[in-house]
Every structure is written in structure tokens, then in C-alpha cells.
Amino acid sequence: MSRFKMTGEELRHAAWWIIPALIVGILLSLLIPRPEIGVIQLSDAIDSTTAEALITQITYARQDPNIHAVVLIINSPGGTVVDSEAIYIELARLRATKPVVTWVSGLDASGAYYLSSGTDYIVAVPSSEVGNVGVIAYLPAAPMILEDVISTGPYKLWGSPRDTTMREVEMIKQGFFQAVTLGRGNRLKIGPDVLSRGQIWPASTAYQYGLVDQLGSETEAYDEAASLAHLWHYKMTDLYVASGLSQSTSVVGFFQQTNDGSKSPYPSQAGIYMLYIPALPSPEK
Amino acid sequence: MNRKIILIALAVFVLPLVLRLIWFFPGFYPPHTIATPDYANLKLPEAPISTPESNQIKQVGGVVILDNAHGNQFQPSEIQTLVDALGQRGARVELNSDSSKLESQLKYASAYLIFSPYYKYTPSEVQIIQNFIGRGGRMAVFTDPTRGLVIYDPLGNPIDNIPDTIEVNPLLEPFGITVNSDYLYDLAENEGNFRNVYFESFGKSDLTWGLKKVVFYGTHSLETDSGLTLLSGDDKTFSSETDATPNDDPKQGWAGAALDKTGNVLAVGDFTFLTPPYNTVGDNAVFISNIADFLLGGTLKYTLADFPYLFTGTSVDILPTSNVQMTANLIGAISKFQSSYKAINTEINIVQDSTSARNLIVLGTFAQADDLSKYVKPFNVTLNDANNYIELPGFGQLGKTGNSVLLFSSGDNGNTLVLLADTEDDLVTLMSNLSSDDLSKCVLQGAVGVCSIGSSGSFSTNTPTPEGTPTGATPTGAIPTPTVTPSH
Numbered sequence: 027m028s029r030f031k032m033t034g035e036e037l038r039h040a041a042w043w044i045i046p047a048l049i050v051g052i053l054l055s056l057l058i059p060r061p062e063i064g065v066i067q068l069s070d071a072i073d074s075t076t077a078e079a080l081i082t083q084i085t086y087a088r089q090d091p092n093i094h095a096v097v098l099i100i101n102s103p104g105g106t107v108v109d110s111e112a113i114y115i116e117l118a119r120l121r122a123t124k125p126v127v128t129w130v131s132g133l134d135a136s137g138a139y140y141l142s143s144g145t146d147y148i149v150a151v152p153s154s155e156v157g158n159v160g161v162i163a164y165l166p167a168a169p170m171i172l173e174d175v176i177s178t179g180p181y182k183l184w185g186s187p188r189d190t191t192m193r194e195v196e197m198i199k200q201g202f203f204q205a206v207t208l209g210r211g212n213r214l215k216i217g218p219d220v221l222s223r224g225q226i227w228p229a230s231t232a233y234q235y236g237l238v239d240q241l242g243s244e245t246e247a248y249d250e251a252a253s254l255a256h257l258w259h260y261k262m263t264d265l266y267v268a269s270g271l272s273q274s275t276s277v278v279g280f281f282q283q284t285n286d287g288s289k290s291p292y293p294s295q296a297g298i299y300m301l302y303i304p305a306l307p308s309p310e311k
Numbered sequence: 312m313n314r315k316i317i318l319i320a321l322a323v324f325v326l327p328l329v330l331r332l333i334w335f336f337p338g339f340y341p342p343h344t345i346a347t348p349d350y351a352n353l354k355l356p357e358a359p360i361s362t363p364e365s366n367q368i369k370q371v372g373g374v375v376i377l378d379n380a381h382g383n384q385f386q387p388s389e390i391q392t393l394v395d396a397l398g399q400r401g402a403r404v405e406l407n408s409d410s411s412k413l414e415s416q417l418k419y420a421s422a423y424l425i426f427s428p429y430y431k432y433t434p435s436e437v438q439i440i441q442n443f444i445g446r447g448g449r450m451a452v453f454t455d456p457t458r459g460l461v462i463y464d465p466l467g468n469p470i471d472n473i474p475d476t477i478e479v480n481p482l483l484e485p486f487g488i489t490v491n492s493d494y495l496y497d498l499a500e501n502e503g504n505f506r507n508v509y510f511e512s513f514g515k516s517d518l519t520w521g522l523k524k525v526v527f528y529g530t531h532s533l534e535t536d537s538g539l540t541l542l543s544g545d546d547k548t549f550s551s552e553t554d555a556t557p558n559d560d561p562k563q564g565w566a567g568a569a570l571d572k573t574g575n576v577l578a579v580g581d582f583t584f585l586t587p588p589y590n591t592v593g594d595n596a597v598f599i600s601n602i603a604d605f606l607l608g609g610t611l612k613y614t615l616a617d618f619p620y621l622f623t624g625t626s627v628d629i630l631p632t633s634n635v636q637m638t639a640n641l642i643g644a645i646s647k648f649q650s651s652y653k654a655i656n657t658e659i660n661i662v663q664d665s666t667s668a669r670n671l672i673v674l675g676t677f678a679q680a681d682d683l684s685k686y687v688k689p690f691n692v693t694l695n696d697a698n699n700y701i702e703l704p705g706f707g708q709l710g711k712t713g714n715s716v717l718l719f720s721s722g723d724n725g726n727t728l729v730l731l732a733d734t735e736d737d738l739v740t741l742m743s744n745l746s747s748d749d750l751s752k753c754v755l756q757g758a759v760g761v762c763s764i765g766s767s768g769s770f771s772t773n774t775p776t777p778e779g780t781p782t783g784a785t786p787t788g789a790i791p792t793p794t795v796t797p798s799h
Contacts, residue, residue, distance in 0.1 A: 040316045047324035054324075055331035094340065111350075118345040125340055144347075189588055193355040193503045204348035219547075222498045222505070223554075256338030282466045292468045305470075 063251050064096040064265040071293075071301070072105025072137045073280045077113050079271055084116045086269035087124065093263065095255035096126045097247050098145060101154075103291070103302040104137030105280065107161065107198055110300045114205060117144045125254035129247035130154045130238065135226055137300030139237070140202055143209035146254055148238040149247040150229035156237050159202060160224035162303070163195045164296040195298060202300065210236060226302060356503045359524055361591040364600045372401040372625030373421030373607045374656070379408045382429030384458040384475060390426065390582065392590045396603035401625045403656060414439045419620030419655060422449040422606035425482075426582055427458035427475040432482050441485060449575045449609040451602060453582040454479055456494035457529050476531060479578075486571035487537035488578045493552040495530050495544060495565050495580070502526045502592065509593070510542035510567050517608070518570060518577065518601045524593040525567070530581035532557075532565040541577075542567040575609060577602070613726060615719050615755045619651065619748060622670040622726050627652065628662040629672045634680040638735050641674075644742035648672075651746040669725035674742075677701055677711045677733050686729045690718045690759060705756055715741040717753070717760035732764065740764040 032040065064087040070076055087093040098117075104110060117126060121144070128134070128142040130150035135158040142148050142156075150156055165188045169180045177183045186194070203218060214221075215236035232238045240246065252260050282290035291303045375397055387394075394404050402421065407413050413436060417423060423443060432440070444450055454475050462471040474492040483490065496505045506529045513519035519541055532550050533540075534557075543564035549555055550565055557563040568579045579602075584595045613621045629645060631637060649659040665671050675683040679694045687694065693702035700708040703716065711733040718729035730745075732738040741764050744752070753762035 040319065043316045043320040044323050047320035048327070051324035051327040055327035058328065058331045058335070061335050115347065118347045121345045123340070123342045144345075187588075189503075190355070193357075196356050196503050197353050201348045201350055201353050208346045208348065219498055255340045256336055258333075258337050259335050282468070284465060290464070290466050290468060292466065 059092050061094045061255070061257050061260045062090075062092050062263040063248055063255070063257070063260050064090075064093045064263050064268070065099065066096060066265050067099045068138065068141070069099070069101045069131075071103055071280045072109045072113065072141075074106070074109055075278070076105070077109035079266070080113050081116050082271060083265035083269045084113070084120050086265055088120045090268075093124065093265075094257055094260070095124055095251035096120065096265070097244075097251050097262075098126055098128045098141065099244070099247075100128055100130050100134045100138050100142060101132035102138035103133055103135045103304075104140070104158070104300045107137070107298045107300050110137030110140045111201075113141055114144045117141060121146060125251060127247050127251040127254065129244050130156060130229060131244070133302070135302030136160065140205055140300055142238075143206045145209070147240070147247075147250050149240045149242045149250060150232065150238045151243070152228070152230050152241045154229045155226050156229050156232035158224055158226040158302040159206060159221050161195045161199045161202065161298060161300055163191055163298040165191050166296070191298070198298065198300075213239065358502055358588075358592040359526070360593075362521075362523065362594045362597055364521075364596045368399050368600075369604075370401040370625065371607045371623070372656070373397075373403075373623055374416075374419055375402055375404045375422045375424050375606050376407050376413070376416045376420045377404050378423065378425040378428065379406045380410045380413070380430075381425075381432065381478065383425070384427040384429060384455075384460075385453075385582065389586045390453075392585050392587065392596075392599055393424075393603060396599055397606065400603055400607055402603075402607050410436055417443045417448060418617050420448060421609055421611065421623060422451065424606065425450070425452045425479070427453065427455055428478045429460055429475065431478050437482060437485075440482065444486070444573065444575050446613075447575065447609050447611040449577070449606055451577040451579065451606060452479055452483060452490075453579045453585075454490050454531050455529060455580070455582050456531050457583070474531075483571075483576070483578055486573070486576040488533060488535045488569050488571055488576065490578060490580060491532045491534065491550065491552065493532055493550045495527070495532050495548055495550055495567065497544065497548045499547040500545075502528075508544055508548050508567070510544060512543040512545070512564055514539045514541045514543075514570070516541055516570055516574075518568075518598075518605050520601060521597045522594045522601075525595055525598050526584060526589065526593045527567050527581040528583035528589050530567045530579075532567070533569045533578055533580055534566065535569040535571065535578075538569050538571040538576075540566040540569050577605060610721075610723075612721060613719070614757055615717055615753075615760045618745065618750060619655065621719060621728055622657060624669055624725070625656060626658040626660065627670040627672055628660050628665065629674060630662050630665050632673060632675040632680050632683040632686075634676045634678040634683060635674050635738065636735055638739075640739045641735050641742075644739040644746070647746040648742050651748070671725065671727045673727060673729040674738060675729065675731050676735070676738065677716075677731055683729075686727065687718060687731070689720060690729075692716070692718065692731075703759065703761070705759060706754075706761055709761060713737070713763060715762045715764050717755075717762065719758045719760075737764050 066080060066083045068076065068080060087096045120126060126145040128145045128148040130148065132154050134142050134154065134156045139157060139159060166184045166186065168188065169184050175183065181187065206221065213236045229238055229241055233241050248262065279294055282292050282294045293299060293301065397404055405416065407416050417439060423440060440450065459472040459474040461469045464470050476490045476492045479490055494506060495508045497508045498505050500509060501507050502509065508527055508530065510525040513522050516539060525542055543566055545564055546556055546561035548565050557565055567581065570577055583589055585599060590596055590599060611623060645661065652659045673686045677694055679696055691704045700710050703709045715732040715737055720727050730738060730741055732741050741762060753760050
């Protein structure tokens with residue numbers, strides 16, 4: 027016991043060392059920033075505008091050491107194939123170092139689900155709609171020649187034979203299936219025979235099929251992201267603002283519009299899409 | 312002592328940092344590799360290799376009437392391969408754009424071809440078509456789920472589809488075939504797209520000869536109780552109406568084509584397979600070839616009322632029997648005959664014997680001749696040089712002078728028309744009248760006809776003639792034995 031007995035002088039001497047060390051330690055610890063969970067929103071169709079904005083935010087999240095996880099909030103019918111794939115690949119790069127959780131707030135269809143399937147965990151509001159896995163395309167016109175247009179080959183003007191476009195759609199679908207299979211892994215409870223039907227399901231059914239992991243709220247998605255990133259205390263950061271995006275990224279001109287401004291679910295341009303087109307009201311018979 | 316203090320100082324220095332880190336981070340997210348699709352090795356699905364069709368094409372000739380009077384939803388280029396296949400067989404395709412001409416066109420047709428009609432077939436048209444099928448004509452009805460009447464919204468987007476089956480089913484119903492307003496799909500094994508389905512199970516028919524794999528590019532399913540299912544899908548081929556196999560029985564496959572029980576009515580759920588490049592996928596070319604053979608392969612029963620369309624094929628031989636002298640007038644008459652038949656794409660040749668003849672027109676007089684007797688004997692016609700009449704069953708005693716006789720018979724190898732008159736000059740007159748398609752002075756009774764070609768002809772029998780029997784018409788019911796006084 028006598029070994030730990032200190033005189034007053036010795037105590038003062040020790041305090042002179044320890045208290046400043048503690049103060050410095052506390053001060054330095056305050057410099058350790060509260061970890062952040064980045065929030066990215068996709069609330070429109072996927073086209074070049076939304077893709078650019080999303081990729082900017084994903085890249086920011088990947089490069090910012092204080093962003094430890096990302097929650098992707100989705101309410102989208104999907105969109106173009108190239109833009110969906112571009113975002114998907116960026117998400118894969120982000121996931122290599124930081125977990126990404128999807129929260130489905132309304133619609134997670136086609137190309138949007140392509141992105142979701144590439145995240146670590148999917149939480150969905152029970153009544154939201156999920157699925158519509160597949161590809162659609164408008165076939166190009168049959169090759170023809172025009173009096174006032176000169177081209178250098180039969181498909182210079184039209185891109186490819188109609189038959190090739192059909193097969194390209196099937197090839198893209200295979201990539202989509204691979205993405206879903208890889209992303210969902212053992213959690214997927216349905217086979218390609220069901221998945222390839224292109225059906226859209228209520229999230230509760232999608233949950234039973236293993237297309238989503240949990241039915242829940244936005245905060246539960248944050249909790250799951252924190253859990254995956256091993257965070258106890260965190261704050262949310264809107265990556266749209268943090269990444270410096272300021273201009274509106276709302277999609278303009280992607281969908282057809284009537285003269286009175288109402289929007290059609292059909293895209294305004296021919297092409298290949300991962301897009302959910304809900305049925306329009308049928309005329310009275 | 313100093314060492315201890317320094318260690319404690321270090322500990323209290325690090326403690327807040329550690330506590331803060333633990334407060335935030337109970338653990339660390341380990342970096343790992345994320346697997347993504349193998350984009351580099353995704354390949355365009357390829358169509359199955361095409362099977363070459365047989366080079367043995369028979370020149371059977373004939374005319375196929377193509378329905379163009381019911382708002383038919385097709386482009387000529389889409390069916391060109393079938394038209395070409397028919398052309399290779401010496402046949403030609405003739406459009407029917409006016410329903411009022413259908414009956415006359417079907418008189419000389421081998422087959423009637425329908426693609427995705429939109430307008431209703433009238434009861435009289437249905438009757439004409441049924442009569443045509445009833446006498447051995449053939450009909451092929453092609454539908455396609457992409458050829459309904461699509462209703463678009465103001466932006467031009469499809470919002471509804473009235474299927475092409477609506478007008479087809481009343482036509483096919485008497486033949487025991489129904490086309491469903493669905494489309495077939497196969498998510499497991501398909502030709503580049505779920506709606507492009509394989510058929511690898513076939514009903515036994517000439518139409519399915521040589522087939523191992525047929526591909527349809529969007530097809531309705533068909534059902535037949537009494538007929539034959541020609542193409543059947545497998546247990547993964549589903550109907551869009553039920554998302555299942557027929558009756559949800561995996562042992563049953565949906566039909567893509569069916570043949571009625573008479574073997575004369577073909578219904579097909581798709582016609583995109585006729586269009587390049589799909590016509591050469593799998594055994595589609597063979598199937599198209601078989602369809603062309605089917606359309607021209609009917610055994611039509613002709614009657615004299617169908618004159619001049621009494622012959623299938625593209626050629627008819629004329630055989631003058633030994634009691635006929637080839638006078639200049641007769642040659643002229645044959646020439647006129649030749650021109651008339653040429654107008655309906657039939658070639659006329661004079662032959663010395665009938666051994667190789669498929670279709671034959673026999674020229675003779677009422678004088679007895681050995682080479683003539685074999686043609687008149689089946690009709691129980693009695694020629695006797697001693698009498699001034701001939702015995703003609705159904706007509707009784709027919710005066711030789713001013714009368715001529717037409718005898719028609721159908722055979723497996725061709726049809727035979729016997730033209731008899733009292734003299735060569737009468738024969739010339741008869742042929743001239745026939746060349747002008749003038750049967751107005753003829754009484755036709757099934758396979759036998761009598762034509763007045765002069766002013767003094769008569770025939771009599773013990774049975775009175777029903778009054779008002781129109782000349783040139785075919786009485787129905789039991790054959791009467793009329794007495795006709797030729798008109799002038």
C-alpha cells in the first residue's frame with residue numbers, strides 16, 4: 027500500500043502532467059467529427075439529368091471520409107438503361123467502402139429497382155410498389171431511304187435492324203437479372219420465372235419474395251445504415267446540398283406532355299428503357 | 312515515479328479520444344469487393360439455325376384468293392414469302408377487295424387466304440366460304456396478337472386493343488376452331504424475347520412434315536375439339552389470359568396452329584413468322600413451304616356450273632378423238648379456246664393420246680369411236696350411228712342434230728371434260744360458245760350438260776320438262792329428265 031502513497035508535492039507534480047493531458051485529450055476528441063449518413067433522393071425518372079446529380083452525390087459520399095453510410099430514398103419509375111446502369115456502377119464503387127441502404131417511399135420500379143438491388147439493404151413503406159424487373163424498347167423504324175437525307179449505310183440513319191434491337195433488349199434484361207441475383211443473393215425467394223414476368227408488387231409481397239428486406243419507415247432505414255456502418259451516434263447530411271448541387275435536377279422533357287401540361291407515363295423519345303409505364307385508363311367500351 | 316505519471320498522463324490524454332470514437336464507432340465497416348454483372352460477357356441471343364427447305368417443289372398451279380375486303384391488318388411485304396412460295400408452285404395470288412366478287416373468284420380458286428380481318432363477314436359471305444370449303448377448297452386464316460385495332464390516347468400511346476379474333480371466330484366456329492384473344496409467352500426458353508415462342512410438338516399432318524422447331528413471334532393460342540392441333544407449346548408456354556398452360560395442366564400445350572377435321576381449314580395464331588428475317592428461323596421456312604403446298608393441295612369438286620374453272624393446275628390437254636377431223640374451223644375454235652384459258656393462266660395443248668394428261672378436254676362427235684367410248688362409258692351414254700338420237704341418262708333420247716353434250720368428271724390426277732356434237736361444225740360452234748363463256752343455251756345437270764347449238768336440235772323423253780328451268784343453271788335436288796326445246 028505504501029507504494030501508492032504520494033506526498034502533496036508529488037500529487038501536485040502529477041496533476042501538472044495529467045490535467046493538461048486530459049484537457050488536451052478532451053479538446054482533441056472534440057475535433058473528431060460526428061459521423062454522417064448521407065441522404066440521396068431519387069424522386070423522378072432516371073435520365074441523364076437525374077443520373078448526373080446522383081453520380082455527383084455518390085462520388086461525394088465516396089470521397090468524403092466523414093460520410094460513413096448512405097441512404098438512398100427512392101420514388102421513381104426507373105428510366106433509361108444507360109443512366110440506370112451508370113448510377114448502379116457508381117453505387118457499387120461506393121458500397122465497396124460504405125454501406126448503402128434504400129428506403130422506398132412510393133415507387134421502386136424497373137431501373138429504380140435496378141439501383142436498389144445494388145444496395146446493401148432495402149426498406150420499403152408497406153404500400154409502396156416494387157419490382158417491374160425488365161426492359162422495354164421502341165423498335166426503330168424499318169430501314170428506308172429518304173430523298174433529302176444521305177447516309178453511308180443502311181443502319182446509319184436507323185441504328186440497327188429491328189431484330190437486333192429486340193435481341194439487345196433481351197441481353198440488357200440478362201444484365202438486369204444478374205444485378206438482382208447478385209444484389210439480393212440468398213435473400214431472393216423467387217426464381218427467374220416469376221421475376222422475369224415484369225410484375226410490380228406491393229412492398230409487402232415484394233418482402234415475401236425477398237425483393238426487399240424490411241417494411242418500415244425512413245428512420246428505420248437510417249438505423250439500418252448506421253448499423254451496417256457500425257455507427258452509434260450520427261447525423262444526416264443531405265448530399266444534394268453538401269455536394270454543391272444547386273440547380274434544379276428535376277426531369278424535364280423525359281415524359282410526353284399534352285398541350286395542357288399533363289404528363290404521360292410514356293417517354294417522349296424512342297429508345298431502350300428500364301421504365302415502369304402504368305396502365306392508362308381504358309376508354310369506355 | 313515520473314514514468315508512472317507520464318503513463319497516466321498519456322492515458323488520460325487518449326481516454327477522451329477513445330471514448331469519443333467508441334461513442335461514434337462501435338466497429339468498422341470493412342472494405343470489400345462488390346460483384347456486379349458480367350457486362351463484358353453478355354451476348355445477344357441468337358436465333359436457332361434455320362433448316363433448309365426441300366428443293367422438291369411441285370408445279371401444281373392454281374389461284375389463291377387473298378382477302379382484302381375486310382380491313383385486313385397486314386402489309387403485302389409481310390406475307391411476301393408465302394406469296395413467293397405459292398408462285399414457285401405455279402400458283403398466283405389474287406386479291407379480293409370487293410366482297411360481291413368473292414363467289415365468282417372462289418369458283419376458280421384453290422384456296423382462300425385471310426389475314427387479321429377487322430370487318431365482319433356477312434352471312435352470305437360466310438355461306439360462300441362454307442360452300443367453297445364444302446366442295447374441297449382450302450382456307451388459311453392467319454391472326455396475330457399485334458394486329459388488333461389499337462386505340463391510342465391523344466399522345467399516340469396505346470391504351471386499348473380490340474383483337475383481330477373477333478371477326479375470325481364466327482368464321483372458324485363451324486369448323487370447330489377457336490382463336491383466343493391472348494398471346495402466348497415463354498419466360499424460360501424463347502427466341503430472343505418472351506413473346507417469341509418455340510413449338511416443338513407437332514400433330515401428324517402434311518403441314519407439319521419435316522418440322523422440328525417452329526418459332527412464332529407473338530401468337531394467339533388456338534383451340535379445336537374436332538380438329539387437329541398442329542403446333543403445341545411446352546409446359547412453360549403460357550397464355551397471357553391465364554398465365555398458365557391449358558387447364559393449368561403442364562401436360563397440355565397451347566396450340567399455335569390448328570387444322571379442322573375436314574383437313575381443309577387451317578388457322579394460325581401468328582403471321583410475323585412469314586416476314587423476313589423470321590421466316591428463316593428454325594423450321595419456319597419449311598412450315599411456310601408446307602402451308603403453300605396445303606393451300607394448293609385441295610381436291611376441289613367441280614361441276615359444269617363452274618365452267619370454265621373446271622381444272623386445277625396450269626395446263627389442260629385437248630384430245631381430238633378419231634371421229635373428229637382437225638378442220639381449219641376446229642383449229643380456229645381450239646385457238647379461241649386456248650386464248651380464253653390463257654386469260655385464266657391455263658395452258659391448252661393438243662395431244663394425240665391421254666396417257667400423261669392430268670386435265671383433259673376430249674373432243675368427239677356422236678359417231679362411235681373406240682377411243683371415245685372410254686370417256687363416255689362412265690356416263691352411260693349410248694352412241695349409236697344408226698339412230699338420229701343418243702341415249703343420255705337424265706335427258707332421255709337426245710336428238711343429235713343441233714345439240715351438243717358436255718360430260719365432266721373429276722379424278723385424282725385431273726379432271727376430264729368431254730365435248731360431243733353431231734358434226735365438226737357443231738363442235739366448232741359449241742367451243743366458240745364456251746370460249747365466250749356463253750352457257751345460256753345449255754342445261755346443266757351436275758356432271759352432264761346439253762347445249763343447243765343449232766335450230767333443229769331436240770331431245771325428248773317420256774317425262775315432261777319442268778317449266779321455267781333456267782338455261783345455264785344447275786337444278787338442285789333429284790335430277791329431272793327434262794324435254795327441252797332449244798330456244799332460237
